[in-house]
Amino acid sequence: MRRHVLTRIPIYLLILALGVYLTMLHDVQPVAAVHPVSFAPKMDFGVGDRPTSIAMGDFNSDGNLDLAVTNAGGTTVSILLGTGTGSFAGKVDFDSGSAYAVTTGDFNNDGKIDLAVANGPNNTVSILLGTGLGTFGVKTEFSTGGNPQSVAVGDFNGDGKLDLTTANFDNNSVSILLGTGAGTFGSNTEFATGSGLNSVAVADFNGDGKLDLAVSNQNSNSVSILLGTGMGTFGTKTDFTTGLGPIKVAVGDFNGDGKNDLVTANETDNNVSILLGTGIGTFGAKVDFESGPNTFGVALGDFNNDGKLDLAVANRDGQSVSILLGQVAANAEDTRE
Numbered sequence: 001m002r003r004h005v006l007t008r009i010p011i012y013l014l015i016l017a018l019g020v021y022l023t024m025l026h027d028v029q030p031v032a033a034v035h036p037v038s039f040a041p042k043m044d045f046g047v048g049d050r051p052t053s054i055a056m057g058d059f060n061s062d063g064n065l066d067l068a069v070t071n072a073g074g075t076t077v078s079i080l081l082g083t084g085t086g087s088f089a090g091k092v093d094f095d096s097g098s099a100y101a102v103t104t105g106d107f108n109n110d111g112k113i114d115l116a117v118a119n120g121p122n123n124t125v126s127i128l129l130g131t132g133l134g135t136f137g138v139k140t141e142f143s144t145g146g147n148p149q150s151v152a153v154g155d156f157n158g159d160g161k162l163d164l165t166t167a168n169f170d171n172n173s174v175s176i177l178l179g180t181g182a183g184t185f186g187s188n189t190e191f192a193t194g195s196g197l198n199s200v201a202v203a204d205f206n207g208d209g210k211l212d213l214a215v216s217n218q219n220s221n222s223v224s225i226l227l228g229t230g231m232g233t234f235g236t237k238t239d240f241t242t243g244l245g246p247i248k249v250a251v252g253d254f255n256g257d258g259k260n261d262l263v264t265a266n267e268t269d270n271n272v273s274i275l276l277g278t279g280i281g282t283f284g285a286k287v288d289f290e291s292g293p294n295t296f297g298v299a300l301g302d303f304n305n306d307g308k309l310d311l312a313v314a315n316r317d318g319q320s321v322s323i324l325l326g327q328v329a330a331n332a333e334d335t336r337e
Contacts, residue, residue: 042291042313042322045080045088049073051314053101053150053248053297054321057113060134065301068115069314069321070099077102077117081134086304086325094136097126101199101248101297105153105162108183118144118151118166125151125164129183142177142185146170150248154202154211157232167193167200167215174200174213176232191226191234195219199248203260206281216246216264223249223262227281240275240283244268252300252309254326265291265298265313272298272313272324289324293317 048071059066064084068077069091077099078091096102097119107114112132117139118125123146126139145168156163161181165174166188172195175188196219205212210230215237216223221244224237245268254261259279263272264286270293273286292315303310308326315322 040325040327042324043086044292044315044318044320044322046319047071047078047080047091047314047321048076048093049319050316051078051297051319051321052099052316053118054299054312054314055102055104055115056299056301056312057104059113059130059132061112061132065303066134067299067312067321068102068104069297070096070102070117072098072100072316075099077115077128079134079136080321082303084305086310086323088321092134094128096128096139097124097141098122099126100148101150101167103151103153107162107179107181109181114183116151116153116164118148120147120149120169123147125166125177125185127183127185140183142188144168144177144188145173145175145190148175149197150199150216152200152202152213156211156228156230158230163232165200165202165213167197169197172197174215174226174234178232189232193217193226193237194222194224194239198246201249201251201262203251205260205277205279207279212281214249214251214262216242216249218245218247218267221246223264223275223283225281225283238281242266242275242286243271243273243288246273247295248297250298250300254309263298263300263311265295267295267316270295272311291315291324292320292322 050073052072064082067080076093080088096117100120101118112130115128124141128136147170148166150167161179164177173190177185199216213226222239226234242264243266246264248265259277262275275283291313294317296316297314311324313322
């Protein structure tokens with residue numbers, strides 16, 4: 001009777017082969033998981049008249065994120081100091097001009113967070129220098145294009161100093177104002193965009209190490225991407241569909257894949273749209289989440305210190321801010337053993 005071939009293999013070789021196989025399995029690295037996007041129900045906090053924009057930072061140096069909200073019904077920004085648990089103290093207002101939009105940065109290099117406010121009808125941006133105690137100094141204004149609706153910060157010419165960009169509704173353009181590093185800015189240079197321009201955000205969307213622009217187009221229900229050259233200039237726009245009436249746009253990694261995504265505040269739909277980025281300057285189809293009445297501004301942060309990106313949404317007609325707590329960790333990885 002003929003024996004099976006396997007019986008001719010020494011047992012120590014079988015054991016050795018099994019050990020090599022198990023070692024190979026142990027060395028296989030898990031693939032990073034792409035998680036679905038979700039947010040907890042909103043929570044509202046009172047601000048001033050007709051809030052239109054929102055930004056965040058640690059304004060009183062207590063380690064908790066705070067909020068700055070522009071009030072288009074007046075001439076102020078409201079400061080809401082955070083508790084670190086997803087809740088905020090009552091507002092304190094500071095004069096800013098015809099406040100339409102706000103962002104943050106250290107514009108005079110003193111280590112304290114300052115505010116930049118876009119003043120639409122005044123065709124200016126206001127700079128309010130921070131004290132580090134939750135209060136701000138008297139505003140200083142700089143000229144922009146016509147009717148700036150939004151302002152964002154970045155180093156567009158690579159000199160290590162923070163610059164400004166504004167979204168100019170009347171000019172259908174973005175303005176670039178180069179910073180001096182002392183809290184002042186040079187004359188504006190404008191670049192053409194689409195119509196209905198309401199908001200601009202800054203990030204590297206195609207992974208080339210140069211800052212790009214994302215612009216919300218209210219009239220065409222889209223966002224435009226303008227890729228930067230690293231010398232303070234930008235390429236021709238590419239459009240991606242959002243919800244109806246996108247008023248503001250912001251950037252974050254919502255699904256933990258390490259690529260920049262977009263969120264838009266959609267005034268007509270009373271919701272926010274999430275557009276997941278590909279990392280090469282393009283974006284996938286939108287996913288919408290409910291916010292509040294006449295959604296008009298959005299900013300990102302970890303408001304309850306759980307390591308996940310949350311949304312703060314300004315609701316103009318509701319005279320409130322909605323907080324949508326994220327349920328996906330930023331830059332999350334597969335934790336399987």
